[in-house]
Amino acid sequence: MRDLFEKFKMYFKAMPDYWKLTDPDKLHKYPIGYYPLSFRDRLYQGHYIDFDAEGLPMFPSRTGELVHFCTGMCSFAFAHWEEFLNTGDSVNAGHVLKVADYLIKMAEPRSNGSLMILDYDSDKRDNGVTCGMNQGESISVLCRAYCISNNRNYLDAAKKMAISFGEDYGHDGVRGYLEPNGAPWYLEGGKMILNGHNYSLFGLRDLYAVSGERWVKEYLETGIKSVVESIHFFDNGYWSWYWLNKPHYIASAMYHNLHVCQLKALARLSGEDKLSIYADRFAGYAQSPIKRTRAGIAMLFAKIRKKLF
Numbered sequence: 001m002r003d004l005f006e007k008f009k010m011y012f013k014a015m016p017d018y019w020k021l022t023d024p025d026k027l028h029k030y031p032i033g034y035y036p037l038s039f040r041d042r043l044y045q046g047h048y049i050d051f052d053a054e055g056l057p058m059f060p061s062r063t064g065e066l067v068h069f070c071t072g073m074c075s076f077a078f079a080h081w082e083e084f085l086n087t088g089d090s091v092n093a094g095h096v097l098k099v100a101d102y103l104i105k106m107a108e109p110r111s112n113g114s115l116m117i118l119d120y121d122s123d124k125r126d127n128g129v130t131c132g133m134n135q136g137e138s139i140s141v142l143c144r145a146y147c148i149s150n151n152r153n154y155l156d157a158a159k160k161m162a163i164s165f166g167e168d169y170g171h172d173g174v175r176g177y178l179e180p181n182g183a184p185w186y187l188e189g190g191k192m193i194l195n196g197h198n199y200s201l202f203g204l205r206d207l208y209a210v211s212g213e214r215w216v217k218e219y220l221e222t223g224i225k226s227v228v229e230s231i232h233f234f235d236n237g238y239w240s241w242y243w244l245n246k247p248h249y250i251a252s253a254m255y256h257n258l259h260v261c262q263l264k265a266l267a268r269l270s271g272e273d274k275l276s277i278y279a280d281r282f283a284g285y286a287q288s289p290i291k292r293t294r295a296g297i298a299m300l301f302a303k304i305r306k307k308l309f
Contacts, residue, residue, distance in 0.1 A: 010253035011296045016286060018254050019261045024268060028085050030147040031210045035140060036202055036265035037258075039079035040086075048076055055095070056102055061121050070106070070117055071199075073099050074137035081144050093148045100145035103138045104157050110172045114163035119189060132174035132186030133196035135161050136203030143206040158207050165204065165219040174200070178244060180233045183226040192244040194234050195255060197223065198262040205269055224270045231263070231278045239295040240282050247305070250298045256286060 010016040020041075022034035042048065048057040050066050057076045058066040077099035084092035107115035117138050118128025142158040145151070167173025169187045176187040188196030204220040207213070234241045240259045242251040251259060263279035266272070285291045 010257060011292050016253060016257040019258045021261050021265060022082065024265075026085075030085075030144075032143055032147060032206045034082055034085060035078040035144075036269075037078070037261060038082060039075045040082040042075065043079045043083065048072075054098065054102075056098060063121070067120065068102065068106070070103070070119065070131075070134045071137055073102065074141050077141045077144070084148075096141065096148060097145050100141050100154055103141060104153070107138075107157065107161065109160075110164075112163060112167065112172050113160060114167070114172060115157060115160040116164060116172075117161065129189045130164075130169060130171070130174055131188050131196070132165070132200040133188045133193075135164055135174055136186070136196075136200035139203035140206045143203075143210050146210060155211060158203075159211065159213065159216075162204060162207055162216055162219065165200065165223070166215070178226070178230055178233065180244065181230060183230045184222050185226055185230075186223060193242060194240065194251075195242075195258050195262060197227065198259075198266060201227070201266060224266065224272065227263075227266060228270075228272050228274050231275065234259070235278065235281065238288075238291040239285050239298070249306075250295060250302055252299055253286070253292070253295065256282060256295070260286070 010018055020038045021036060022038045024034065024036070026034060028034070050058045052058055052068070056068060057073055059069040059072045061067045061069075077096045080092040080095035083089065084096065103117060104115075107117050110116055116130065117134040119131040119134055120128045139158045139161050142154045142161070146154040146158070164172065164174045165186060167175060169176040169190060174186050176185050176190070176192065177183065178185050178192055185192050186197045186200040187193070201220060201223045204216055204223065208216045208220055233244055236248070236250070240251045240256050242249045242255055260279050260283045263275045263282070267275035267279060285295075
């Protein structure tokens with residue numbers, strides 16, 4: 001409930017801070033450092049309140065059932081990784097490894113040699129959908145587990161998960177194509193979602209940094225090029241779109257803030273000025289009370305339409 005209240009309050013903030021960037025220049029000794037987005041504060045804000053017997057965080061599903069939600073567990077791992085880099089405390093490192101072990105256990109092998117982490121509403125795992133965001137965030141966790149332990153099982157699993165970015169969306173892959181221009185896009189549940197594609201890129205960036213695999217670099221560069229060539233399609237003139245599937249769905253204030261932070265991070269790692277320009281443009285929209293109000297009303301109608309249809 002606290003988390004929902006914080007997200008709602010963002011419509012009243014010109015400079016929302018639900019999402020924050022970590023300092024990419026902060027010193028560390030590993031091939032990859034701080035995750036681009038900071039989750040550390042959520043360890044102390046009551047974001048993770050339900051745990052299983054092994055100490056893994058669980059989250060309410062749409063039906064209220066507690067489940068091992070992949071992206072929630074990954075954020076928990078990123079938060080502890082950040083604290084581990086800050087303090088060197090092995091307890092934090094242990095949490096990262098615990099999540100990584102669960103992700104490997106959760107992954108489903110495919111005939112093409114890949115591992116897929118489907119998106120589920122239930123721990124019964126009978127309704128999963130392919131999700132590039134799950135693949136990307138899981139890769140980022142596994143790469144950090146490899147840095148901590150030097151256990152190649154984590155790196156090998158991350159490579160297998162990355163195979164899906166070279167396969168078309170479906171049983172074996174997550175790659176789709178944007179309708180406006182045909183640019184390759186890493187889909188989330190079959191949808192052309194901006195934040196999910198960006199999370200995929202963070203994972204590929206991490207895997208290339210620790211493995212040096214050229215094919216991983218190709219998937220990364222393809223994905224970044226697609227954002228550069230397509231980011232204007234996610235700009236509706238006063239806010240950002242959450243996805244481009246029809247009907248277009250407007251980003252909530254929380255996701256709009258996430259888009260700003262992700263684009264800033266991608267601009268830094270890619271050197272693409274256009275991404276920085278759009279990050280500033282989207283941030284400018286959020287500073288306008290009129291545009292925030294317009295976005296809030298649009299979101300309200302979008303949710304009503306989604307429930308009705």
